[in-house]
Amino acid sequence: MKKSFGAKTLIYPTPVWLIGTYDKSGKPNVATIAWGGICSSKPPCASVSLREATYTHGNIMERKAFTINVPSSAQVEIADYCGIVSGRNVDKFQAAKITAVKSDKVDAPYINEFPMIMECKLVNHVETGIHTHFIGEIIDVQVDEIMLGEDGSPDFLKINPILYGPEIQSYFDVGKYLGKAFSIGKKINK
Amino acid sequence: MKKSFGAKTLIYPTPVWLIGTYDKSGKPNVATIAWGGICSSKPPCASVSLREATYTHGNIMERKAFTINVPSSAQVEIADYCGIVSGRNVDKFQAAKITAVKSDKVDAPYINEFPMIMECKLVNHVETGIHTHFIGEIIDVQVDEIMLGEDGSPDFLKINPILYGPEIQSYFDVGKYLGKAFSIGKKINK
Numbered sequence: 001m002k003k004s005f006g007a008k009t010l011i012y013p014t015p016v017w018l019i020g021t022y023d024k025s026g027k028p029n030v031a032t033i034a035w036g037g038i039c040s041s042k043p044p045c046a047s048v049s050l051r052e053a054t055y056t057h058g059n060i061m062e063r064k065a066f067t068i069n070v071p072s073s074a075q076v077e078i079a080d081y082c083g084i085v086s087g088r089n090v091d092k093f094q095a096a097k098i099t100a101v102k103s104d105k106v107d108a109p110y111i112n113e114f115p116m117i118m119e120c121k122l123v124n125h126v127e128t129g130i131h132t133h134f135i136g137e138i139i140d141v142q143v144d145e146i147m148l149g150e151d152g153s154p155d156f157l158k159i160n161p162i163l164y165g166p167e168i169q170s171y172f173d174v175g176k177y178l179g180k181a182f183s184i185g186k187k188i189n190k
Numbered sequence: 191m192k193k194s195f196g197a198k199t200l201i202y203p204t205p206v207w208l209i210g211t212y213d214k215s216g217k218p219n220v221a222t223i224a225w226g227g228i229c230s231s232k233p234p235c236a237s238v239s240l241r242e243a244t245y246t247h248g249n250i251m252e253r254k255a256f257t258i259n260v261p262s263s264a265q266v267e268i269a270d271y272c273g274i275v276s277g278r279n280v281d282k283f284q285a286a287k288i289t290a291v292k293s294d295k296v297d298a299p300y301i302n303e304f305p306m307i308m309e310c311k312l313v314n315h316v317e318t319g320i321h322t323h324f325i326g327e328i329i330d331v332q333v334d335e336i337m338l339g340e341d342g343s344p345d346f347l348k349i350n351p352i353l354y355g356p357e358i359q360s361y362f363d364v365g366k367y368l369g370k371a372f373s374i375g376k377k378i379n380k
Contacts, residue, residue: 004332145191172347182270
């Protein structure tokens with residue numbers, strides 16, 4: 001039996017990503033979001049949603065760029081903090097003891113202490129309810145060398161990104177490897 | 191030191207969701223995606239990206255509705271299978287031994303055996319590179335009663351949704367509870 005919960009943003013999992021931007025004067029900011037994802041493979045694009053009232057919304061409109069910063073589960077307090085306070089009132093980098101580094105390829109800062117960074121250039125934005133849905137073309141991805149596996153790829157279990165449960169407002173980390181995509185399902189055809 | 195990986199859809203984590211649709215003749219189909227997320231809180235909206243060549247793309251355009259079906263990690267082979275084959279050639283429900291149930295509120299089927307279902311009505315679509323980014327208004331969420339926690343909310347650890355690592359093409363499950371959102375970050379201000 002299924003229970004109906006009505007019209008809610010209730011689906012598991014969503015990511016926990018911090019959006020890095022500069023304001024008009026060049027001051028860096030980061031804001032935590034769970035409304036985002038990949039939205040195209042070619043050119044590679046990612047989307048993130050922000051309310052117009054946020055500081056980051058204005059910064060993306062102004063600078064046409066943002067970074068997506070993936071925290072490791074050990075950084076969950078920093079991730080949560082950067083979703084509670086506004087960059088209008090606080091220097092989140094100073095308060096959370098994290099470092100803003102200017103991206104090489106886009107006009108936005110990234111968080112040096114975070115293991116995985118994506119640099120995006122704004123290509124479109126779509127008004128969707130109370131949020132603006134920003135679509136950014138992915139220009140580069142950077143990953144800490146200590147987070148790479150033996151094959152040279154970013155190791156999911158080392159990075160151990162944070163998962164978010166909407167409505168229940170809870171964070172979780174990653175468990176175990178389940179298998180290879182486009183492969184383990186082939187058993188069903190046999 | 192960070193290593194640059196270039197312009198890639200390389201970010202952790204993405205979800206593993208199955209998109210349920212009817213075709214013109216009323217035949218149900220499901221397709222597995224990892225390009226999707228929540229994109230607005232009010233009205234609640236979710237977005238999913240599909241290439242125009244897919245069967246599901248045509249179905250959403252035709253029926254203006256889709257469901258998002260969240261598999262549990264034990265269903266990872268079914269999830270992977272439904273991303274490998276096309277509904278044009280195969281009845282995935284029959285092959286994967288899953289059941290299509292007509293949604294109460296939208297013109298799309300859901301997977302009865304999956305623990306968490308979201309019913310969406312198409313409200314917008316945006317061409318983004320090789321993908322069409324479909325934006326659906328969330329009309330209802332349904333969750334198996336055995337997947338609810340003591341407080342009546344969907345239990346993240348019981349549902350145990352699947353995570354996907356793009357580029358490394360690997361699946362993972364959920365680990366442990368890390369803490370409460372909008373709460374554990376408050377320590378930083380003190």
